[in-house]
Amino acid sequence: MASRHPPELAHPGAEPECPDCRGSGTLIRRAGERAAAQDCHCVVVCPDCRGTGLVPQSEAFRARVKRCRCQTLLARRRIFDAANIPARHSDSTRASFVPKGRHQTAVLAAVSKYLASYDPRADNRGLILYGQVGRGKTHLLVGLLRDLVFHHGARVKFVEFSHLLADLKSGFDVGRGMAALIDPLVEVDVLAIDELGKGRNTEFEGTVLDELVSRRYNAVRPILATTNFAPGSSGASVANAASVQLGTGPSPMLSDRVGERVYSRLRETSDFIEVQGEDHRELRGRG
Ligand SMILES: [Zn+2]
């Protein structure tokens, strides 16, 4: 039987019926450019440790103490705050994802299944959500990351590929080199890459992506990603991007964009799920 995955770690001082945090005691708010976790207004001084952070194991005088649940939760919030999740996605959860049709209901179920099967003590597969823009892929990715942190205590990072490249370039300019920026992305339990394959496809971009994917592959650590490109290769030459833009060549696919080596590693280690359906952004605009 499949193991039951742990629920979201709740603050012991949270109001179980609170409609704002659903009893978890944690709210995600915008903090500058990033999403950050904080106490919900319903949270009172922790009843388990009375705010000391330590819980006696017995009634005995000088009983052994253990770290309180509220401290584990604080540690998870710090992981979440350091994950680099964009502020515009502070409300993106699995619960706030409204499936448009049966297909998207199935996608949401697949994401929930990934969360349920994630095992912090074992090797985990990756997950690539692909499909056209505006289908809610990043929403699902962020919702999953958030749950991996608060259900499993997974250390996660979110990167938008174009931002990573810009950071790397400015890092090179001040002589920090690639390792300082890449190492933290290799070390985390789960790395989420938004907009995989987007970019200008320069040699530099290819080198960075290859380094990142190869090192995580060798360390057996999963990559979660969104991409606008379908799995496979169209045979279209990357150098021939001009004809693609003119609509005269075959549409590029993920392998064309990230290179065969990176693609085959992702193929081997990850499940690919197509996200179809109406354009979420368009719907919002109309509403
Ligand atoms: Zn609350």
Ligand SMILES: [Zn+2]
């Ligand atoms: Zn406590």
